[in-house]
Structure formats: structure tokens, C-alpha cells
Amino acid sequence: MSEKPAWMKPHGEPWRSKSERVVYENPWIRVSEHEAVAPTGQPAQYGVVSFKNLAMAILALHDDGMVVLVGQNRFALRNYSWEIPEGGGALDVEPLESAKRELVEETGLEAADWRHVLTAQLSNSVTDERAYGFIALGLSHAPGGDHRDDTEDLAMVRVPFREALDAALAGHLQDVLTVAMLLRAYHMAREGALPGALARAMLG
Structure with missing residues (x-):
């Protein structure tokens, strides 16, 4: 850094x-x-x-430039939200380990290549919540599939990266970590910080 x-x-x-x-x-x-x-x-x-947990955000990118989004009803705003996989990690656990667990739990996927690309403060005028964002590459199905808790009713889609980015810029995706991670990945693809074939597929 x-x-x-x-x-x-x-x-x-x-x-x-x-x-x-x-x-x-x-x-x-x-x-x-x-x-x-x-x-x-x-x-x-x-x-x-x-907050008693760290916030985890995982941008899971397939080799063809498709991104994984998760849809769910959120309680606080009583709305339906499409987001990248997210969750909490214990304060005494390495963020990467928590991110790996969250990806499996929400999507049934695991990744061969993990990159920590974002550290953020969320609503820092009234909370002490901190977030860690990871890009996950080399995706495959995890043994045993997903392991959602008993309050999670999740949908999952694969959409082209550029379509997800455009949806965020249009205000259709409003979760701040989703927006931040899509913009971070776009910048990395433009700057040559991601594998060339993947970057070309993302920017398409």
C-alpha cells in the first residue's frame, strides 16, 4: 500500500x-x-x-466476466436488495478467512485466487463499522454447497460485469459495498491490475 x-x-x-x-x-x-x-x-x-463483527464483501468474478449477485429482502429499509455476497466476520478472525466462509455460505462457491482490494468505514459519523472487500477469482463449486442460516432466503444470479456496473451507476444497486467493489474492480480492469483475459471480458 x-x-x-x-x-x-x-x-x-x-x-x-x-x-x-x-x-x-x-x-x-x-x-x-x-x-x-x-x-x-x-x-x-x-x-x-x-459492531461486534467486521463487514465482509466479496466480488466473485467468473473467468468469462460474469459476476455473482445475491438477492434478498432487507429488514431495516424493508426493501429487496441485489448485492455482491456479504456478511460478518468475527473481530478476532482474519478477514480473509471470514470472506472465504461467507462466499461458501451464500453462494456454494469457493475461489482459488483472493485479492484484498478495499478497506472502508461505513457511516463513520455514528458507527465504528469497518469493511473489507475481496475479489475472488478461479471460482468452483464448494463441496457440500451453500450453508445459509435459518433467516436467509437468498436468490443468486450471474450477470455480465458491465451490466452490474451500469445497474449500480443507474442507482438500481444501492448497497454501498456492492457499488464500491464494482467501481474498484472496473478501475483495476482499466489499469491492468487484473488478468488480461478477465479484464477484457469485464470491459467487453
Whole structure:
């Protein structure tokens, strides 16, 4: 990874927490309320959602330039969402191992070639959630197929990469990790950072 540019040097004072009170907790998240001091020195009350897992996002690319998307009903927005395979990984487990598990669980696929291409903060004004994005190549069917949990009712499609990218740019795919990973892969294909035959199939 390249060094940060000089202009990225932080300025001012960081936020400070004077006290913290947990107002809600379950196996996946903790919501806490803080009496805080802002960078300006002013007192402030702040609520933070802390995640007990890392977010995993896997862009699974077939050799012919087709990408795997998963469709499901999402609870929070009560909508149907097409996304790349995603899930959670324990904080004390290497992200790559969690990504491999998620790909098998959601799609029944495994990959011979894994590339970590994205590290992201999700909604960092109110949560501490961090995400890791991987491109998975050399796909094949995993022994035993998928292993979804008892709340997952998933559909799966293979679509041309460019069609998925166009759907994201048109706003039809709105999951932020899906959009970010499609754009990252497009950039890599354009810049020669993916195998040549695959890049040509993706850009088609």
C-alpha cells in the first residue's frame, strides 16, 4: 500500500469521551451514549453504534466476466436488495478467512485466487463499522454447497460485469459495498491490475 499524501495529515483536536452509557446491546451491536467534548472544545452528547463483527464483501468474478449477485429482502429499509455476497466476520478472525466462509455460505462457491482490494468505514459519523472487500477469482463449486442460516432466503444470479456496473451507476444497486467493489474492480480492469483475459471480458 502506498504512503498517504502529505495533505492527509490530521488537524485540530480529536473528539473526547468523558463518560459512556450502554443503552442497548445484542449479539451483533452495542449502542452507547457518550458525554463528549467536540474538537472545538464544546460539550456534546453522542450516540455510537458499535459492531461486534467486521463487514465482509466479496466480488466473485467468473473467468468469462460474469459476476455473482445475491438477492434478498432487507429488514431495516424493508426493501429487496441485489448485492455482491456479504456478511460478518468475527473481530478476532482474519478477514480473509471470514470472506472465504461467507462466499461458501451464500453462494456454494469457493475461489482459488483472493485479492484484498478495499478497506472502508461505513457511516463513520455514528458507527465504528469497518469493511473489507475481496475479489475472488478461479471460482468452483464448494463441496457440500451453500450453508445459509435459518433467516436467509437468498436468490443468486450471474450477470455480465458491465451490466452490474451500469445497474449500480443507474442507482438500481444501492448497497454501498456492492457499488464500491464494482467501481474498484472496473478501475483495476482499466489499469491492468487484473488478468488480461478477465479484464477484457469485464470491459467487453
